[in-house]
Amino acid sequence: EPEVTQTPSHQVTQMGQEVILRCVPISNHLYFYWYRQILGQKVEFLVSFYNNEISEKSEIFDDQFSVERPDGSNFTLKIRSTKLEDSAMYFCASRGQANYGYTFGSGTRLTVV
Amino acid sequence: AQKVTQAQTEISVVEKEDVTLDCVYETRDTTYYLFWYKQPPSGELVFLIRRNSFDEQNEISGRYSWNFQKSTSSFNFTITASQVVDSAVYFCALSGLAAGNKLTFGGGTRVLVKP
Numbered sequence: 001e002p003e004v005t006q007t008p009s010h011q012v013t014q015m016g017q018e019v020i021l022r023c024v025p026i027s028n029h030l031y032f033y034w035y036r037q038i039l040g041q042k043v044e045f046l047v048s049f050y051n052n053e054i055s056e057k058s059e060i061f062d063d064q065f066s067v068e069r070p071d072g073s074n075f076t077l078k079i080r081s082t083k084l085e086d087s088a089m090y091f092c093a094s095r096g097q098a099n100y101g102y103t104f105g106s107g108t109r110l111t112v113v
Numbered sequence: 114a115q116k117v118t119q120a121q122t123e124i125s126v127v128e129k130e131d132v133t134l135d136c137v138y139e140t141r142d143t144t145y146y147l148f149w150y151k152q153p154p155s156g157e158l159v160f161l162i163r164r165n166s167f168d169e170q171n172e173i174s175g176r177y178s179w180n181f182q183k184s185t186s187s188f189n190f191t192i193t194a195s196q197v198v199d200s201a202v203y204f205c206a207l208s209g210l211a212a213g214n215k216l217t218f219g220g221g222t223r224v225l226v227k228p
Contacts, residue, residue, distance in 0.1 A: 033215060043158070043204060043218040056213045089156055099214050100146040100165065106157040 002026040006092050006105035013082055013112055021077045021108045023092030029103070031095040032075045034067065036060065037107075038088045046090075049075065082112045115140040115212045117205050117219035125225045126195055133191045134203050134222050140186075142166070142209030147181065147188040148216070152202040161203075164188065195226045 005024040013019050025032050034046040047057045049067055064086075066078045075094075079086055092105040116139040126132050138147065149161040162179055169181050180189045192199050205219040 031214070035216075042220045043206075043216075045215050045217065048213060048215050056215065091158060093216075095214070099144075099208065099210070100148075100163055102148075102160075102208075102216060104158045104160070109156065 002103070004092055004094055004103050004105035006090075006108050008108060009106065010109045011111070013110070015084060015112055016081050019079050019082055019110065021079075021090050021092075021110070023075045023077070023094075023105055024073055025075055025092070025094030026096070026103055027073070029094035029096045031055075032067075032069070033093040033095070033102075034077045035091040035093065035104075036088045037091065038085075043091065046077070079110075082110075084112050086110060087112045115142070115145075115207050115209055115217045117207050117217055119205055119219035119222050121222045122220070123223040123225065125227065127227050128197060129194050131191060131193050132195050132199070132224055132226075133189055134205070134224070136188045136190065136205030136219055138186050138188065138205070138207045140207060140209045140211065142211045145207060145209035148206040148208070149179070149188075149190045150204045150206060150218075152204065152221070154201070158204070162190070192224075195224075197226050197228055200224060200226045 007022045032049040037043045047061045048055045064080045068076050089107045091107045095102050118137045145166045147164045151159040176193045178191045202221045202223045204221045206216045208216050
């Protein structure tokens with residue numbers, strides 16, 4: 001069964017550093033998402049991406065965040081200058097035309113120290 | 114806007130007991146989808162079940178069953194004859210056109226199944 005692949009599975013970074021989280025969505029999917037889950041809390045929507053542009057973003061997704069689909073296969077989330085409160089699990093998801101067919105990656109656990 | 118509420122934060126049962134997880138949702142959409150996900154200690158999100166708003170038929174799939182009631186905006190989930198491997202956090206989620214088809218998750222219910 002097709003999978004969404006996220007790398008790395010765990011990243012530790014110093015506060016103020018830039019991080020890039022990588023995702024390879026399912027190849028024929030059209031819609032891409034990033035979600036965040038702070039430890040012990042709910043899964044929160046960050047951003048959705050379609051047709052090479054952001055279609056929606058949440059209040060969390062401020063100027064420190066950006067997304068890109070640089071080569072037609074990867075989908076990346078960049079955090080420009082990490083803060084302690086950015087420590088969380090970040091999930092990538094993709095979806096085809098069907099409004100229900102979400103597939104999640106296994107997540108990247110980001111720890112900012 | 115859409116919202117999902119899981120009032121139970123934690124449930125503890127003994128193996129072989131049934132566990133019912135409550136989920137109440139709000140949406141302006143007439144067409145929407147409801148989901149249950151399981152998050153084991155390893156952290157990934159495991160898709161369990163999905164239901165669309167037009168199909169209120171309740172079903173059983175193995176040890177899982179769900180009760181979808183549009184009149185009360187509830188989508189409850191039951192694990193029958195629980196096992197220790199069912200210990201996890203369970204999330205109810207909703208997607209609908211009015212919210213851009215993104216998933217909105219509830220706060221999760223932690224289920225602890227003791228041997």
